[in-house]
Amino acid sequence: MKKFDKDRLLLAAAGPALALISAFVLTMIVLAASGVDPIDPLRIMIDQAGYEDVQVLIVNQAGIYFLAALAVAIGFRMNLFNIGVDGQYRLAAMVSAVVGAKVALPGPLHILLIVLVAMVTGAFWSGIAGILKARRGVSEVVSTIMLNAIATSVIAWLLLPKNLGVQPAGSNDLTTGDIPESGWFPALSLPGGDIYGFTFVAFALGVVYWFVLNRTRFGFDLRASGASESAAQASGVEPKKMIMTAMLISGAVAGLTGMPLLLGESHTYNLSFPLGIGFTGITVALLGRNNPVGILFSAFLLAFIDKSSAGLDQNGYAKEIGTIMQGLIVIAVVVSYELVRRYGIRRQQQKVGEELAAGHALKTDSKEVAA
Amino acid sequence: MAFQLLPRQGECVINASSPPLAVELNGITKRFPGVVANKDIAISVRKGTVHALIGENGAGKSTLMKILYGMQKPDEGTIAVDGEQVSFSSPGDAIARGIGMVHQHFMLADNLTVLENVVLGGEKLYGIGAKARKKIVEISDAYGLGVRPDALVEDLGVADRQRVEILKVLYRGARTLILDEPTAVLVPQEVDALFDNLRELKAEGLTVIFISHKLGEVLKVADDITVIRRGTTVGTADPKTATTKQLAELMVGSELPTPETRESTVTDVAMLKVQDLRLAATDPDGVVREVLAGIDFTIHKGEVLGIAGVEGNGQTELIEALMGMVLPDGGVITLDGKDISTMPTRGRREGGIGYIPEDRHRHALLLESPLWENRILGHVTEAPNSKRGILDPKAARKDTERIVREYDVRTPGIEVTAASLSGGNQQKLIVGREMSHNPKFLIAAHPTRGVDVGAQAQIWDAIREARREGLAVLLISADLDELIGLSDTLRVIYRGRLVADADPATITPEELGTAMTGAARGHLEATDNPSAAADGDTTEDEAR
Numbered sequence: 001m002k003k004f005d006k007d008r009l010l011l012a013a014a015g016p017a018l019a020l021i022s023a024f025v026l027t028m029i030v031l032a033a034s035g036v037d038p039i040d041p042l043r044i045m046i047d048q049a050g051y052e053d054v055q056v057l058i059v060n061q062a063g064i065y066f067l068a069a070l071a072v073a074i075g076f077r078m079n080l081f082n083i084g085v086d087g088q089y090r091l092a093a094m095v096s097a098v099v100g101a102k103v104a105l106p107g108p109l110h111i112l113l114i115v116l117v118a119m120v121t122g123a124f125w126s127g128i129a130g131i132l133k134a135r136r137g138v139s140e141v142v143s144t145i146m147l148n149a150i151a152t153s154v155i156a157w158l159l160l161p162k163n164l165g166v167q168p169a170g171s172n173d174l175t176t177g178d179i180p181e182s183g184w185f186p187a188l189s190l191p192g193g194d195i196y197g198f199t200f201v202a203f204a205l206g207v208v209y210w211f212v213l214n215r216t217r218f219g220f221d222l223r224a225s226g227a228s229e230s231a232a233q234a235s236g237v238e239p240k241k242m243i244m245t246a247m248l249i250s251g252a253v254a255g256l257t258g259m260p261l262l263l264g265e266s267h268t269y270n271l272s273f274p275l276g277i278g279f280t281g282i283t284v285a286l287l288g289r290n291n292p293v294g295i296l297f298s299a300f301l302l303a304f305i306d307k308s309s310a311g312l313d314q315n316g317y318a319k320e321i322g323t324i325m326q327g328l329i330v331i332a333v334v335v336s337y338e339l340v341r342r343y344g345i346r347r348q349q350q351k352v353g354e355e356l357a358a359g360h361a362l363k364t365d366s367k368e369v370a371a
Numbered sequence: 372m373a374f375q376l377l378p379r380q381g382e383c384v385i386n387a388s389s390p391p392l393a394v395e396l397n398g399i400t401k402r403f404p405g406v407v408a409n410k411d412i413a414i415s416v417r418k419g420t421v422h423a424l425i426g427e428n429g430a431g432k433s434t435l436m437k438i439l440y441g442m443q444k445p446d447e448g449t450i451a452v453d454g455e456q457v458s459f460s461s462p463g464d465a466i467a468r469g470i471g472m473v474h475q476h477f478m479l480a481d482n483l484t485v486l487e488n489v490v491l492g493g494e495k496l497y498g499i500g501a502k503a504r505k506k507i508v509e510i511s512d513a514y515g516l517g518v519r520p521d522a523l524v525e526d527l528g529v530a531d532r533q534r535v536e537i538l539k540v541l542y543r544g545a546r547t548l549i550l551d552e553p554t555a556v557l558v559p560q561e562v563d564a565l566f567d568n569l570r571e572l573k574a575e576g577l578t579v580i581f582i583s584h585k586l587g588e589v590l591k592v593a594d595d596i597t598v599i600r601r602g603t604t605v606g607t608a609d610p611k612t613a614t615t616k617q618l619a620e621l622m623v624g625s626e627l628p629t630p631e632t633r634e635s636t637v638t639d640v641a642m643l644k645v646q647d648l649r650l651a652a653t654d655p656d657g658v659v660r661e662v663l664a665g666i667d668f669t670i671h672k673g674e675v676l677g678i679a680g681v682e683g684n685g686q687t688e689l690i691e692a693l694m695g696m697v698l699p700d701g702g703v704i705t706l707d708g709k710d711i712s713t714m715p716t717r718g719r720r721e722g723g724i725g726y727i728p729e730d731r732h733r734h735a736l737l738l739e740s741p742l743w744e745n746r747i748l749g750h751v752t753e754a755p756n757s758k759r760g761i762l763d764p765k766a767a768r769k770d771t772e773r774i775v776r777e778y779d780v781r782t783p784g785i786e787v788t789a790a791s792l793s794g795g796n797q798q799k800l801i802v803g804r805e806m807s808h809n810p811k812f813l814i815a816a817h818p819t820r821g822v823d824v825g826a827q828a829q830i831w832d833a834i835r836e837a838r839r840e841g842l843a844v845l846l847i848s849a850d851l852d853e854l855i856g857l858s859d860t861l862r863v864i865y866r867g868r869l870v871a872d873a874d875p876a877t878i879t880p881e882e883l884g885t886a887m888t889g890a891a892r893g894h895l896e897a898t899d900n901p902s903a904a905a906d907g908d909t910t911e912d913e914a915r
Contacts, residue, residue: 008786215762217751224748227737233696234726234734235749236717345739345790352791355783 018336023329048308052192061303063199068281071254073290078226084144085254086278087151092122093258097269101177110183122255130247134240175270185263196264206292393418393578399448408434421579423589426599427823441465471545486520514571530561547578559884586615636673642843643670648702670843677846677858685867725810738790743771778803795826851880
């Protein structure tokens with residue numbers, strides 16, 4: 001029935017639109033309330049995005065957010081809240097950087113090894129939460145938050161010069177040593193700067209994500225588990241196995257989150273490796289409704305807010321306006337999606353009743369066709 | 372003619388020498404956007420009577436009662452209580468006018484006592500102490516409810532809880548009680564007890580509006596009957612002269628289906644064999660309880676084995692053990708000669724077990740997914756849903772359309788969510804799905820619960836049809852007529868044990884009900900004294 005498809009699409013777009021509009025309005029209210037011109041900062045941000053170098057920054061950041069959001073979304077699709085993407089990503093980046101710096105392999109193999117190590121490390125770290133959940137019923141929310149804190153300490157300890165860390169001469173920084181050039185991922189050079197090559201891998205992964213979730217048995221089982229755990233179990237999904245699998249995949253993708261930066265720019269894990277990417281990933285996944293296209297858009301949006309708000313400082317505004325905006329988006333998303341969802345269900349029930357009352361059941365339709 | 376058709380609004384048929392009307396509804400119409408739920412409803416309820424309101428699921432009974440109870444406002448029409456025109460905007464208004472409602476699903480706090488539950492929200496009436504207790508005892512004695520004010524609700528059985536609900540309404544001063552499907556959760560003996568209570572209420576001058584679709588019960592207890600079909604009152608009937616058949620035909624506008632299947636298709640080829648199945652569970656208090664013990668039975672090809680029992684006596688656990696959703700502590704399950712005792716759920720489904728669960732929303736549907744995805748659920752590894760691990764949405768959609776057509780699922784399309792279908796249509800989709808994979812053995816738990824009469828007949832037909840082709844069926848149902856009508860063999864489950872067996876050709880619902888309460892064991896003979904039926908002809912369960 002075409003009408004229902006169109007309806008669904010409209011409703012799917014209505015949620016994010018409602019969320020973004022209310023988030024922007026709320027931001028302006030916050031700005032006005034704090035005695036700042038509510039329009040000017042937004043205008044500056046939009047102007048910023050016109051510069052080529054800022055555009056490159058936005059694309060690179062979007063790729064990173066996209067990966068983090070995919071990792072979160074895999075969990076979300078089966079009602080697992082992997083808050084530990086941040087810890088998984090940082091630990092994976094650090095361990096793979098160490099391995100990458102220690103070995104010398106021909107180009108593609110070197111990169112492949114780093115990527116594999118990152119995925120395994122991420123999966124290992126999320127797998128701990130998975131085992132705790134499957135075996136002991138520990139909430140993954142609690143365990144992943146704690147694993148984030150543990151990852152921070154483990155990284156700090158491993159990064160000490162007496163362990164795996166290297167202190168570059170004349171610097172306070174600690175690194176894991178430089179990865180030789182064979183382990184650098186080729187970039188796309190543009191006038192505004194280099195776009196990390198791994199960004200494209202990230203976007204390609206979005207296609208894989210869509211295919212696995214929507215076109216494979218495994219994806220169906222995963223979605224069924226998210227939609228109704230009891231129904232999934234009755235349909236033959238083994239809940240514990242599913243929790244483990246989803247957690248491992250989520251962690252492996254989380255492990256990839258550090259790759260654009262590591263393989264494309266820093267070539268080492270150091271103290272300035274960004275923190276909190278995993279949390280932004282939650283926002284991105286939420287806003288993108290766990291849908292790869294939606295995640296792509298919201299990754300770009302969040303990257304835009306991030307990178308263009310940096311220019312506010314020079315114009316006499318606090319760049320934290322961007323952070324406020326992100327926070328407001330999260331709240332608006334949660335509220336508006338629930339509103340739209342309830343409205344959608346009610347509306348469809350009504351429409352189905354209407355259609356049936358009007359005698360437009362599928363049955364009669366097909367009979368006419370058969371006749 | 373026992374009943375009369377209502378020609379148009381307002382001209383309802385009332386017996387001569389009519390006493391004052393407790394409730395009179397006239398020309399009630401309620402529209403929801405696009406749908407007319409009630410149209411020109413006219414009902415007159417005489418004071419001091421039990422007035423039954425019957426109709427199929429979805430006929431508009433609930434909407435009407437919500438209007439009368441002030442939960443919804445009618446678009447047109449008038450309500451008169453005790454001859455006075457009223458307009459309710461909330462249940463509070465209705466209660467103030469002496470109208471109370473006992474819902475189908477009880478609204479009691481388990482961890483509070485009866486007294487606390489009754490006074491909850493009505494603290495202003497008689498306080499919360501001795502005065503309230505006195506009032507409760509007074510009401511309980513006056514109507515023979517036998518309610519103990521200090522019992523914890525969680526310790527009460529279903530029938531007792533229902534009496535607490537009735538008392539709650541009376542406590543708030545109701546003179547007219549609306550009972551929504553009150554017998555759905557009761558065994559026959561409890562139903563009789565409830566009817567005795569209703570007669571007491573009636574004798575004290577109270578009025579009862581009794582919503583039901585169980586016609587036998589309606590004839591037993593009602594003084595007047597009003598039939599609703601497709602949102603409008605289509606007639607009234609006199610229970611003294613009407614038959615269930617006439618009522619049913621008035622209700623559905625056509626012939627009533629029966630679950631009877633008398634020509635036997637039972638073969639001697641065992642399809643499912645369960646030996647000494649055991650399961651223990653720890654309840655919240657830490658006490659280990661046997662929920663299944665010594666379960667032994669065989670279902671042959673073409674046989675329907677019915678299991679009777681009060682809910683909560685191990686039926687759910689038995690099903691889950693057969694489906695592999697819980698692993699039993701011991702015992703062997705053999706399907707078609709193959710030991711499946713340790714096989715996971717998916718393997719059992721692929722091996723030919725079809726499953727119509729008791730709670731379709733929890734176990735058989737993804738409510739917010741489209742119908743065609745629901746068609747895949749449970750059979751994701753099987754054709755036409757997937758090939759070598761990859762889904763085939765096109766084939767699944769096509770097959771969903773076939774199911775919708777063949778099983779008469781009323782839906783405008785297969786892209787709508789399962790939640791937007793009525794219960795009966797959801798169930799038809801589930802039955803269609805399970806039957807589409809040619810099961811060898813079907814678990815049907817309450818297959819027609821909450822389903823209207825038309826869908827009921829189709830579901831029964833589907834089961835009978837498959838049985839004729841050699842399907843083995845385990846039927847669990849609270850509807851004893853369905854159980855007796857469809858089954859080839861009957862067993863009674865009580866506290867996790869199969870305690871009795873019976874021949875569906877001779878057993879009556881009353882005898883079966885007695886066995887369900889644990890009062891009768893062994894082979895149930897059709898005698899006038901079922902409790903004496905435990906004779907030398909014991910079953911294998913009894914022998915152990």
